[in-house]
Amino acid sequence: MSQAALRTGRLAIGGRFVRATSGQESTVHDADGQPLASLAQAGDADVRAAVGAARSAAPGWAATAPSDRARQLFTLASQLDEHRDQLTEELVASTGSAREAAARQVVTATDRLAWYAGWSDKLPGDAQDGPTRTTTTARPMGTVGLVAPQDDPLLGLIDPLGAVLAAGNTVVVVASARFPLPAVTLAEVVALSPLPGGVVNVVTGPVDAAATALAAAGTEVVDLLGLAGQDVRAIEQAAAPAVRVLLPPAGEPDFSEPPSVGPGAVTRYMRSASVWQPQLG
């Protein structure tokens, strides 16, 4: 593939596609070492801009009726499905996996997003205790910084992303550094979807620096899923006050089945709000 035909990827911030403020770019290679794409490299300022965009979009998205969020996410899933050939090619080229396995991955990923879409308006809440009525609702946290898994670049991104969005949060995704292209394509499809700008922001670039910048920028949640098995104490220390840091697992998870905790995967990115009222005649 000649340099002239090289795909370019920009940072997806606030519904627009922008270069890194530093102008830095990096070439991604396929499994055979051939250049695949030239992607913008996010620096601290870019991560802060992405968090700003996510913050601006957060109140609107949180206030969106859960059933409307469900419908928008269903539409996004269907649009991703329309791009299945491109996504399959990317997986084959990036990871070297067999075409059939890659095609199945893509189907699983779009099915998974649709699965999460349907959870948006089915999350648990509410109770009645004796003479006091408690209304407990699960509410979005606000903005989530999500460090996507390194090795499973499509399904491993879409699974936690589906959960974050069904919960009503806006998000800044730090793409896998190893296989960043599926995240770039996802951002492009999101721009075609009903989701308002700023709900899903995607940055490519060095992962540790981006994760630290996210934690410092103070999203309500930072999920370090993509740093499996790593020591993240420095990131935790850099975190702004009141940031909920979700620590990485010991090894990268297997995303082939929906999580066995079901809606628990969504409420993980939510906070509980309770209202108590006395009942007197």
Add this chain to the structure above:
Amino acid sequence: MSESDPRAWPDSPTRLAAELARLAAQVGPHIGGRDDAPEAAATLPCTDPATGRTLTSVAVASPAHRERAVEAAVNAAADWAATSGRLRSAALLRLAEQLEDRRSELAVLETLDTGRPVRLTRDDDLPRSVDQLVHHAGWADKLDWLGRGPAPQALGVSALVLSSQRPMATLLGWLAPALAAGNTVVVAADPSTPLSAVRIAELALAAGVPTGVVNVVTAEVSTTAALLDDPAVAAVTVPDASAHPIAHLLFDDAPIDEAIDAVVTDACSQQGREHGGGVRLLVQESVHDEVVDRLRDRMGRLRVTDPLDLNADVGPVLDASEVTRLDELVTAAGRVGAHTWTWPGSTPSVGTWFPPMLLSELADGAEPTRASCPGPVLRVGSFRTPLEATRAVRGAPAAGVWTEKGSRALAVAAALELGTVWINGTAQLAASAGVDRSAARADLLDQLAAPTPWEVQR
């Protein structure tokens, strides 16, 4: 025919109706994906209750039709249940899209068929039905999370008997969970109001629901009985025949204007049709007379006119037999001492109409107080204490509690021990809050096999 502004009409309802009036000369059973040219048991005219005009003729299903419908459903059952939840979900989403694309057309069809104001069929019923389809689409791929174990089983063939009360909304609200669960269905539509059911069966096919999954028979009562007895039919949902009126309790500190507006709308426009029994208002004694005066004033301003008119508040009743029942109810109420007030205008001279009426001073124990009531009649009684109010409401399918005092609202709501209570609202309050999630879950569980918890294997 997609509409980007949901409030925009592609054409006036009246002109749409004129087009739809070029309906098939005959509407009949839709079985196994075919509109069978029936050897019908009989043919009946399908009338527009607002004008008395014949819309089309309906082929009434014979026993052979019923048998063929059940057979088609049985034949399609195994494949449909085995279809992945994700694919059933996708089919339900496509059906929702079909409904949205044809929203005006379907709304006008239902209005022509039943007389329900088009503003309600289009802007209340259809959006709610679309929401229910989408909601259940979101359950179809996660039935293992309903609380019925890791692999809940479909029932097989599930049947619905439709009355003439809001048949389109009733069908769609039932169809969503039935299909999500993986059941194939047989719908017995009342032959006087079958149009939306047949059209929805066609749309299901267009949405990619396989042949034989949705079957409609335009059937009379004997068919219902036969469905109940048919061993191939796993479950039959029938309309509640004993419809009692919804009750609204209006306390002395209620937001009176709001309450009056909502209750009059419920009684005269919606005609309590969600539950079929009409609407009863119980007013605390200290504000009773003032409220009755304001009710008359509010009801006097109702627009009783062509249901295709977007400004219509009250449409016709279904047929002459309903007019008779309502006349009998009013006469009986008069005999037990009720005061009757009639809307002062004149109803259209064609079609079957009943003027809105207010029946007040109805004693709690009198028979006409709780009789079912298929028209725009509001029954009013009074109470002194919350305890009296609670007792008076027994037997109601649902109730509204109107008071500004939050703790009293909650206490009374709990004391009523009903499945549904609205605080400072009517069924429209619940409707505006989106799909009733616990009802949706319950409806879906009803469409699945129900072993005891200890029979369910991990």
